Amino acid sequence: MLAVGDDLRVTARRAVVVAVGSAVRLPPILARLESSRVIDSDKVFELEAIPERLLVVGAGPIGVELGQALARLGARVTVLCADGKIAAIRDPAVLASAKSALAREMTLHTRSNLEAAEERGDEVWVRFRGEDGEVSEGTWPLVLAATGRAPRLGGLELERAGVELDDKGRPREFDKTTLQCGEAPVFIAGDAAGLRPLLHEAIDDGQIAGRNAATFPEVLPGERRAPLSIVFTDPQVASVGRRFDSLDLSTCSIGQVDFGDQGRARVMAKNHGLLRVYGADATGALLGAELVAPAGEHLAHLLAWAIQSELTVDQVLRLPFYHPVVEEGLRSALIDLRTKMSAKTGGAAPRKSSGP
Amino acid sequence: MLAVGDDLRVTARRAVVVAVGSAVRLPPILARLESSRVIDSDKVFELEAIPERLLVVGAGPIGVELGQALARLGARVTVLCADGKIAAIRDPAVLASAKSALAREMTLHTRSNLEAAEERGDEVWVRFRGEDGEVSEGTWPLVLAATGRAPRLGGLELERAGVELDDKGRPREFDKTTLQCGEAPVFIAGDAAGLRPLLHEAIDDGQIAGRNAATFPEVLPGERRAPLSIVFTDPQVASVGRRFDSLDLSTCSIGQVDFGDQGRARVMAKNHGLLRVYGADATGALLGAELVAPAGEHLAHLLAWAIQSELTVDQVLRLPFYHPVVEEGLRSALIDLRTKMSAKTGGAAPRKSSGP
Numbered sequence: 001m002l003a004v005g006d007d008l009r010v011t012a013r014r015a016v017v018v019a020v021g022s023a024v025r026l027p028p029i030l031a032r033l034e035s036s037r038v039i040d041s042d043k044v045f046e047l048e049a050i051p052e053r054l055l056v057v058g059a060g061p062i063g064v065e066l067g068q069a070l071a072r073l074g075a076r077v078t079v080l081c082a083d084g085k086i087a088a089i090r091d092p093a094v095l096a097s098a099k100s101a102l103a104r105e106m107t108l109h110t111r112s113n114l115e116a117a118e119e120r121g122d123e124v125w126v127r128f129r130g131e132d133g134e135v136s137e138g139t140w141p142l143v144l145a146a147t148g149r150a151p152r153l154g155g156l157e158l159e160r161a162g163v164e165l166d167d168k169g170r171p172r173e174f175d176k177t178t179l180q181c182g183e184a185p186v187f188i189a190g191d192a193a194g195l196r197p198l199l200h201e202a203i204d205d206g207q208i209a210g211r212n213a214a215t216f217p218e219v220l221p222g223e224r225r226a227p228l229s230i231v232f233t234d235p236q237v238a239s240v241g242r243r244f245d246s247l248d249l250s251t252c253s254i255g256q257v258d259f260g261d262q263g264r265a266r267v268m269a270k271n272h273g274l275l276r277v278y279g280a281d282a283t284g285a286l287l288g289a290e291l292v293a294p295a296g297e298h299l300a301h302l303l304a305w306a307i308q309s310e311l312t313v314d315q316v317l318r319l320p321f322y323h324p325v326v327e328e329g330l331r332s333a334l335i336d337l338r339t340k341m342s343a344k345t346g347g348a349a350p351r352k353s354s355g356p
Numbered sequence: 357m358l359a360v361g362d363d364l365r366v367t368a369r370r371a372v373v374v375a376v377g378s379a380v381r382l383p384p385i386l387a388r389l390e391s392s393r394v395i396d397s398d399k400v401f402e403l404e405a406i407p408e409r410l411l412v413v414g415a416g417p418i419g420v421e422l423g424q425a426l427a428r429l430g431a432r433v434t435v436l437c438a439d440g441k442i443a444a445i446r447d448p449a450v451l452a453s454a455k456s457a458l459a460r461e462m463t464l465h466t467r468s469n470l471e472a473a474e475e476r477g478d479e480v481w482v483r484f485r486g487e488d489g490e491v492s493e494g495t496w497p498l499v500l501a502a503t504g505r506a507p508r509l510g511g512l513e514l515e516r517a518g519v520e521l522d523d524k525g526r527p528r529e530f531d532k533t534t535l536q537c538g539e540a541p542v543f544i545a546g547d548a549a550g551l552r553p554l555l556h557e558a559i560d561d562g563q564i565a566g567r568n569a570a571t572f573p574e575v576l577p578g579e580r581r582a583p584l585s586i587v588f589t590d591p592q593v594a595s596v597g598r599r600f601d602s603l604d605l606s607t608c609s610i611g612q613v614d615f616g617d618q619g620r621a622r623v624m625a626k627n628h629g630l631l632r633v634y635g636a637d638a639t640g641a642l643l644g645a646e647l648v649a650p651a652g653e654h655l656a657h658l659l660a661w662a663i664q665s666e667l668t669v670d671q672v673l674r675l676p677f678y679h680p681v682v683e684e685g686l687r688s689a690l691i692d693l694r695t696k697m698s699a700k701t702g703g704a705a706p707r708k709s710s711g712p
Contacts, residue, residue: 199679225676298654301683304676305658309665319661320581323555327657 003157015185015216017209018156019202022149022191029117030057030145037124038117038143041066050074055126055140056106057114059086061231063146067106068233070144077106078140080128084111087237088229091244091290093256094237097274098292101235109136117143151192161186170194177221179209187213198229226308227288228300235259235273236296241288241307242278252287253279253344255313255337259293262329270294277303277313277333281341284312286334295326302330313338359513371541371572373565374512375558378505378547383413385473386501393480394473394499397422406430411482411496412462413470415442417587419502423462424589426500433462434496436484440467443593444585447600447646449612450593453630454648457591465492473499507548517542526550533577535565543569554585582664583644584656591615591629592652597644597663598634608643609635609700611669611693615649618685626650633659633669633689637697640668642690651682658686669694 001011002018010016024040039047041062052075056067059081071077086102089095099108111131118125123139130136154169162184164172173182176195180187189205191197201224208222231237247254259265259273273293279286289303306316313334321331357367358374366372380396395403397418408431412423415437427433442458445451455464467487474481479495486492510525518540520528529538532551536543545561547553557580564578587593603610612632621627631647645659662672669690677687 200677223674225674228676228678230678230681295651295654297678297681298651298657298683301654301658301676301678301681302661305661308675309667311665318579318581319664320584320657321556322584322586322653322657325586325653325657327654 001157001160003155012185015187015213016161017187017189017206017213018153018158018192019189019206019209020152020156020192022194022197023152024145025148025150026145027057027114027147029114030143033117033119033124035119035124035143037119037122037141038145040145044070044144051140051142052076053140054078054142054144055080055124055138056144056146057081058146058148059108059110060146060148061087061229061237063144064102064106064233064237065231066144066146068102071105078109078138079106080109080112080114080126082111082113084131086110087231087233087292088239089237089290089292090239091276094244094274094276094290094292097258097272098233098235098237101272101292102233112136149191149197151188151194153188153192158186175221177224178212178219179205179222180212180219185213185216187216196227196229200225200228226304228304230297230300232297233292235270235292235294236300237292238296238300239288239290240300240303241286243288244276244278244290247278247287251281253281253337253340255279255333255335255340257329257333257336259326259329262326262332264324264326265294265329267324268294275299275329275333277330277337279313279337279341281344284314284341286311286313286316286337293326293329299326299330302327313341357513357516359511368541371543371569372517373543373545373562373569374509374514374548375545375562375565376508376512376548378550378553379508380501381504381506382501383470383503385470386413386499389473389475389480391475391480391499393475393478393497394501396501400426400500407496407498408432409496409498410434411436411480411494411499412502413437413499414502414504415464415466416502416504417443417585417593419500420458420462420593421588422500422502424458427461434465434494435462436465436468436470436482438467438469440487442466443587443589443648444595445593445646445648446595447632450600450630450632450646450648453614453628454589454593457628457648458589468492505547505553507544507550509544509548514542531577533580534568534575535561535578536568536575541569541572543572552583552585556581556584582660584660586653586656588653589648591626591648591650592656593648594652594656595644595646596656596659597642599644600632600634600646603634603643607637609637609693609696611635611689611691611696613685613689613692615682615685618682618688620680620682621650621685623680624650631655631685631689633686633693635669635693635697637700640670640694640697642667642669642672642693645689649682649685655682655686658683669697 050073054075054077056063056079064087067077112128116127125139127137163181171181187209189209190202212219256276265271275291277289406429410431410433412419412435423433468484472483480499481495483493519537527537543565545565546558568575615621615629629649633645634643677683
């Protein structure tokens with residue numbers, strides 16, 4: 001029997017699927033204020049006017065998407081983040097390119113820790129400390145907290161079903177492939193699992209968790225799609241397949257293209273960004289990519305489809321790339337990757353029939 | 357020995373590659389005028405001012421791309437075409453959608469034949485007759501002839517090398533796979549071949565023709581990419597793989613999505629267009645597609661990559677489609693196609709594990 005809210009109790013004969021979503025997680029310094037001038041990403045859409053100035057705490061996907069949107073609507077936007085990451089980018093070269101693109105519209109304080117905040121008149125006063133120890137302070141009429149979301153598993157009394165939560169409110173034992181909590185008859189789908197809080201993944205979660213709950217105690221791992229995440233800034237940020245920090249650079253190579261000089265990107269006056277593709281030297285397989293690029297959401301789909309289809313870099317280069325399109329930038333990065341792989345493996349020059 | 361211009365003669369020991377490109381082909385009624393008020397697609401880029409009104413003769417890719425661009429730059433544009441086709445679209449449903457999208461910015465007279473033209477003062481007077489026999493006339497300060505290009509093979513004296521040209525100036529015998537003219541030591545690449553006058557195809561042509569000329573008399577068919585053509589209007593037009601008029605509708609099914617109600621397209625206020633996908637009932641293979649759609653150039657690349665990789669519709673539906681993206685419209689069309697294929701083959705309901 002699980003508790004849902006104060007009034008509802010659920011008793012399952014076989015197993016349950018928990019898909020209760022997630023809730024905004026405010027940093028304690030901001031939560032303590034209980035101020036209407038501190039809002040979360042849900043409340044942004046209730047704003048009746050665009051503030052003249054705005055502090056965004058957190059530079060993850062939500063922080064930079066909303067920060068840039070509000071900047072374009074007229075606000076002067078300052079973004080604070082503690083860990084130096086922007087838009088969850090892992091590749092340092094892509095991160096540098098994204099920072100320089102976004103810094104044209106927002107003031108970015110990366111590696112800055114929130115130290116104190118209080119309401120002062122019509123504004124919120126905030127003090128933060130940079131990695132170098134330098135202390136800054138300022139007041140803003142509005143603070144947007146974009147510091148992530150947490151699974152809403154607390155209060156369900158999951159322990160009655162044999163599921164223990166850790167101090168972050170996540171199950172101690174959880175199988176990412178079956179979505180089962182330990183050996184318990186509990187399957188978690190969607191944001192509540194805190195794995196990949198993305199709609200298209202949540203739909204797959206629901207199918208896997210639902211099927212396993214129905215067949216419990218027989219459970220099977222689900223079929224997953226190639227990892228794909230997109231941040232809807234301009235230029236867009238995306239990561240596909242294997243992440244930079246999981247690569248062994250002694251057996252993998254990196255190809256890249258700078259969109260500063262890419263033909264179609266120049267025609268559109270959108271020539272900012274960097275795309276990096278990762279390949280396995282031994283097999284020639286395309287493993288992953290990270291990018292900040294014009295039409296990035298579309299390039300990311302192409303890359304994800306190629307990666308899930310287990311194509312090699314050579315095979316991808318035999319697919320059509322039209323002219324003049326942004327996809328030609330992706331081709332340049334793949335040619336660069338092929339050249340680097342050949343150089344490392346001491347392989348022959350790229351095969352002529354593969355085309356440029 | 358071939359003639360190149362008046363002064364140059366080329367003698368080849370083994371074989372030649374002819375890559376002389378194509379030339380604008382004016383309809384005789386306009387060519388006869390010899391007027392500076394009748395321009396072709398090259399001369400558009402020399403215009404010093406945007407004309408107040410413009411008649412475009414021809415509604416192929418070049419005619420509609422330039423017509424729409426000039427309309428957006430302020431000209432009132434009228435487009436005439438004889439065969440009822442727009443942007444080389446073959447699928448009647450996609451054609452209807454493209455016509456309605458483009459007619460918002462240009463006056464379209466499809467199935468109208470140019471009958472007469474003459475210079476009158478500062479303008480060009482033109483008379484044309486519709487399919488229904490109705491005669492229209494008008495005067496325009498500028499006429500853009502966008503009636504296609506022809507291979508520039510005339511004057512090369514190709515007959516010396518054993519190549520006969522037909523009355524359209526194309527070789528009577530030509531192998532599209534080896535690019536060889538009959539048994540002659542002549543290989544034609546690029547627009548001069550008049551096959552697919554597209555840059556990315558021309559690059560492949562050059563490799564195939566060059567390799568075969570070098571190994572002549574041993575010649576081999578070249579590896580080709582999935583057919584892909586894109587027209588850069590807004591919304592964009594594209595066709596991929598098998599064309600509508602080559603389908604046997606007793607063994608093929610068609611799925612579609614109308615972008616009028618597609619989520620992301622609505623968010624961008626770009627919700628116009630139609631995408632149709634073609635599949636083989638027996639094998640479930642994705643065969644081709646035609647579309648007029650927002651981000652059409654990107655959807656077309658995804659489709660071309662899937663078709664060249666010989667994926668089935670089910671396999672494509674197991675690839676990632678993010679949210680909220682225009683690619684979700686493509687997914688809707690593929691789900692529609694899968695449903696129609698299942699209904700026709702009396703197959704089981706779509707497999708659950710394939711996702712929505």
